[in-house]
Amino acid sequence: MFTYQRVVLTGFSGTGKSTVARLLANELGWHCLDLDDAIQERFGQTVTQVFESHGEAAFRRSESEELQNALSSTSVVIATGGGAVVAPNIAVRALLDSPDTFVVALDALTETILARLGEQQIREGATSIRPLLMGLDPIARIAELKCSRQQAYDQADLTLIVDAVTPEFVARELSTIVRKDQIDERAVTLRTTSGKSRILVDQGIFSRLGTHIRQRWPNARQSWIISDDYVGPLYTPKAIKSLDTVGFNVLVQHVPRGEGSKSLPVLGTLYDWMLDHGIERGDVVVALGGGVIGDLAGFAAATCLRGIGLTQVPTSLLAMVDSSVGGKTGINHRAGKNLIGAFHQPSLVLVDPTFLQTLPAREVTSGWAEIIKHALIQPSTPGGERGDLVRFLQRNAAALIDLREPAISYLIHRNIALKAAVVAIDEREAGARALLNFGHTLGHAIEAAGYLYLHGESVALGIRAAMRIGAAVGTCGSPAIAFVDDLLDRFGLPVTASVDPNRVLDLLGIDKKRTEGRQRWILPAETGVVIRDDVPLAYVTAALASLSVAAPKLRSA
Ligand SMILES: NC(=O)c1ccc[n+]([C@@H]2O[C@H](COP(=O)([O-])OP(=O)(O)OC[C@H]3O[C@@H](n4cnc5c(N)ncnc54)[C@H](O)[C@@H]3O)[C@@H](O)[C@H]2O)c1
Numbered sequence: 138m139f140t141y142q143r144v145v146l147t148g149f150s151g152t153g154k155s156t157v158a159r160l161l162a163n164e165l166g167w168h169c170l171d172l173d174d175a176i177q178e179r180f181g182q183t184v185t186q187v188f189e190s191h192g193e194a195a196f197r198r199s200e201s202e203e204l205q206n207a208l209s210s211t212s213v214v215i216a217t218g219g220g221a222v223v224a225p226n227i228a229v230r231a232l233l234d235s236p237d238t239f240v241v242a243l244d245a246l247t248e249t250i251l252a253r254l255g256e257q258q259i260r261e262g263a264t265s266i267r268p269l270l271m272g273l274d275p276i277a278r279i280a281e282l283k284c285s286r287q288q289a290y291d292q293a294d295l296t297l298i299v300d301a302v303t304p305e306f307v308a309r310e311l312s313t314i315v316r317k318d319q320i321d322e323r324a325v326t327l328r329t330t331s332g333k334s335r336i337l338v339d340q341g342i343f344s345r346l347g348t349h350i351r352q353r354w355p356n357a358r359q360s361w362i363i364s365d366d367y368v369g370p371l372y373t374p375k376a377i378k379s380l381d382t383v384g385f386n387v388l389v390q391h392v393p394r395g396e397g398s399k400s401l402p403v404l405g406t407l408y409d410w411m412l413d414h415g416i417e418r419g420d421v422v423v424a425l426g427g428g429v430i431g432d433l434a435g436f437a438a439a440t441c442l443r444g445i446g447l448t449q450v451p452t453s454l455l456a457m458v459d460s461s462v463g464g465k466t467g468i469n470h471r472a473g474k475n476l477i478g479a480f481h482q483p484s485l486v487l488v489d490p491t492f493l494q495t496l497p498a499r500e501v502t503s504g505w506a507e508i509i510k511h512a513l514i515q516p517s518t519p520g521g522e523r524g525d526l527v528r529f530l531q532r533n534a535a536a537l538i539d540l541r542e543p544a545i546s547y548l549i550h551r552n553i554a555l556k557a558a559v560v561a562i563d564e565r566e567a568g569a570r571a572l573l574n575f576g577h578t579l580g581h582a583i584e585a586a587g588y589l590y591l592h593g594e595s596v597a598l599g600i601r602a603a604m605r606i607g608a609a610v611g612t613c614g615s616p617a618i619a620f621v622d623d624l625l626d627r628f629g630l631p632v633t634a635s636v637d638p639n640r641v642l643d644l645l646g647i648d649k650k651r652t653e654g655r656q657r658w659i660l661p662a663e664t665g666v667v668i669r670d671d672v673p674l675a676y677v678t679a680a681l682a683s684l685s686v687a688a689p690k691l692r693s694a
Pocket of ligand 1: 396453455497
């Protein structure tokens with residue numbers, strides 16, 4: 138079963154369109170059509186000769202005609218020339234925009250493109266080099282041409298960053314998107330010392346909730362759905378039906394929505410409900426909701442009867458990419474966030490991006506913060522370029538902000554894989570997992586200082602502050618601040634905070650830690666992020682002030 142009828146590969150020369158097209162067509166059992174080959178055949182000349190003898194305009198006209206012909210067939214993967222989609226005629230534009238056509242742009246750094254074109258030249262002889270790139274200073278020429286075409290490439294349904302991956306990998310990724318029957322390819326298995334967590338990402342997987350839970354717990358008698366009073370009425374009826382069909386006795390509890398439910402009194406009501414209704418060790422708790430429900434229900438599952446099976450069904454963007462994965466559960470205390478908790482791996486996590494259709498816009502925006510955090514902690518390339526997730530966010534921003542498929546599912550899967558890889562090597566946060574707290578030191582304090590800001594909003598503010606602290610300490614340069622601010626701005630995350638700075642500092646535990654220990658900061662670095670515990674208080678207050686939090690009057694000791 139195929140999601141699309143045809144695939145069109147666009148992007149600059151040297152990004153591997155022809156090779157990927159051939160490999161993808163093989164995987165799908167489709168034909169492959171390379172526009173350059175079609176033109177060479179039409180004229181009986183190489184691309185360079187066509188350019189020289191007929192001129193660029195004639196070349197583009199022929200390219201457009203060949204593309205239009207190719208787009209009228211099905212089961213085809215089309216590799217376009219670098220400039221083919223730049224100014225398509227109306228008929229071609231309509232065919233490219235058709236829901237049956239999957240347009241994919243392959244993107245690489247200028248240096249990668251040059252290196253690949255150089256290799257191609259050595260392999261195939263000088264005639265294969267694109268005519269528009271001949272001449273002096275090819276880097277500048279590639280950068281200029283690429284920039285002039287970027288807007289057209291950015292109209293693709295999905296842009297993949299290909300610098301560090303093979304054409305085989307790209308073809309497999311695309312095949313997974315095009316072939317609906319390869320659902321298992323979108324699975325991530327997280328193995329830790331405390332257990333295995335199987336994470337499945339697929340649009341519509343929620344309708345198979347019962348089947349998946351029954352497969353994992355063949356002998357369980359009861360399932361305990363915990364949701365909030367907003368998500369619950371929307372989605373528990375379907376969950377009940379699905380679990381009932383596979384023989385579960387289903388019990389349901391809705392708690393008030395919002396951070397306030399991560400509290401001892403609400404947890405107490407869950408314990409009463411579970412124990413009064415006969416919960417058993419072999420049962421399964423289903424956390425159906427955002428991160429609040431995941432943390433709360435997860436902690437109830439971790440502690441009731443010393444641990445019950447857990448399935449996370451995240452319904453917010455933040456919960457899909459972050460909180461449902463990795464096994465951290467817990468509740469808040471007035472002294473701070475998440476201070477009471479446990480590690481309890483969900484054996485099953487079912488991620489269905491279709492839940493996002495009902496998620497309020499402010500909550501979607503909040504989710505971008507953890508995604509941007511994941512992208513920023515990725516180690517940079519040897520050339521000092523940021524990891525591919527940052528560029529994926531930049532290139533696919535419009536599609537992602539509209540929650541468009543397949544970009545959104547692809548991103549969710551990548552984030553889960555990234556987080557799972559970190560948790561797999563450090564489940565209990567003895568080392569690498571601490572890096573996932575980038576932006577959280579101040580973020581948690583800003584959030585807990587009145588709960589005016591959502592978790593992701595607070596993390597975004599914490600990231601902005603961490604960038605400024607990093608520049609002051611010298612772990613990054615000031616251009617990095619502008620770069621990260623721009624990324625956060627692009628996804629609509631807040632710039633300023635209106636909270637009591639003394640309360641923020643109290644929550645950071647600064648007074649106490651000045652005598653008993655040092656505050657640990659995750660700061661930006663050339664290679665991703667680093668941990669530092671030598672940040673002077675003045676840098677922290679300056680960073681807070683830069684978020685328009687009024688300068689704190691420090692209490693005398
Ligand atoms: N355990 C972890 O590793 C981890 C990591 C990051 C964050 N967190 C925690 O996650 C929490 C934040 O999670 P969150 O942002 O999901 O908040 P949330 O659970 O409060 O959900 C946000 C709001 O959106 C609503 N909602 C959720 N899904 C919906 C949907 N599909 N349709 C309509 N409405 C929907 C909820 O009712 C709620 O009002 C914080 O408590 C944070 O500490 C935990």
